[in-house]
Amino acid sequence: MSSVLRPAFSGQDPSMARKYRPISSHLAIAPPVSVVIPAMNEAENLPYVFKTLPDWIHEVVLVDGNSTDNTVEVARDLWPDVKVVEQRGKGKGDALITGFEACTGDIIVMVDADGSADGQEIVSYVSALVSGADFAKGSRFANGGGTSDMTPIRKLGNRVLCATVNAKFGARYTDLCYGYNAFWRHCLDKIELDCTGFEVETLMNIRVVKAGLKVQEIPSHEYLRIHGKSNLRAVRDGFRVLKVILKERSNRRALRRRPHAAQLDSGRGETS
Numbered sequence: 001m002s003s004v005l006r007p008a009f010s011g012q013d014p015s016m017a018r019k020y021r022p023i024s025s026h027l028a029i030a031p032p033v034s035v036v037i038p039a040m041n042e043a044e045n046l047p048y049v050f051k052t053l054p055d056w057i058h059e060v061v062l063v064d065g066n067s068t069d070n071t072v073e074v075a076r077d078l079w080p081d082v083k084v085v086e087q088r089g090k091g092k093g094d095a096l097i098t099g100f101e102a103c104t105g106d107i108i109v110m111v112d113a114d115g116s117a118d119g120q121e122i123v124s125y126v127s128a129l130v131s132g133a134d135f136a137k138g139s140r141f142a143n144g145g146g147t148s149d150m151t152p153i154r155k156l157g158n159r160v161l162c163a164t165v166n167a168k169f170g171a172r173y174t175d176l177c178y179g180y181n182a183f184w185r186h187c188l189d190k191i192e193l194d195c196t197g198f199e200v201e202t203l204m205n206i207r208v209v210k211a212g213l214k215v216q217e218i219p220s221h222e223y224l225r226i227h228g229k230s231n232l233r234a235v236r237d238g239f240r241v242l243k244v245i246l247k248e249r250s251n252r253r254a255l256r257r258r259p260h261a262a263q264l265d266s267g268r269g270e271t272s
Helices: 046-051 071-078 092-102 119-130 152-169 185-189 200-210 234-271
Strands: 033-039 059-064 083-086 107-110 135-139 181-184 215-219
Touching: 033 092, 033 119, 046 071, 046 119, 059 071, 059 092, 071 083, 083 092, 092 200, 107 119, 119 135, 119 181, 119 215, 135 200, 152 200, 152 234, 181 185, 181 200, 200 234
Parallel strands: 033 059, 033 107, 059 083, 135 215
Antiparallel strands: 107 181, 135 181
């Protein structure tokens, strides 16, 4: 990874230094980082979200879910170079897929627009990626993480669903349904996304494991939504997550059977 992670020495060749984005006085990176923020009527929360974003990121992609407030205008005032993309469908999954398609950076970071995520944590995610991980997965329950926004029923549901994914897919996750993640853009070629709702994070977590990608959990703290009400519905969306898990498990079994069936067909062809 020496080609993407370099120390920023004061005596560095100026022509070389321009190729790197400074993160701190000791670290600079070459890969451009795109931050995707799906938002619908989040004008009051965006000032808190944008305030925490580091100035070294390459671009901010705001996916507007047909907001009826001044979400887009506020975003442009806060970050003049923000790339605004209009969401044509509905749901968080659809918004993220739309945002991913608009990204030009080599690294993509997912950040919620409700003020629950601290943008200063992005450096931890990026550091994990440039150090060798394919997918940096935020965890509220890893050592050093935390949450101020989960009810007991949501914690229980997340724990049960997380244990199910670990058992069925051989993962070692400490958290499952969390939207603060980062990954190399090329990962999208291996984890085709085809869902529209809040279950998108679970689908991504399952498919990165199935694709054999290297995952590193990043301790993260989830704060309370600052303004407004969440569109998340614990029971409804919990069932959608469970449906995704069962579907992916079924698809995995089908893939395991397919080579065997092909071998049998081949054998029949040779003996006929």
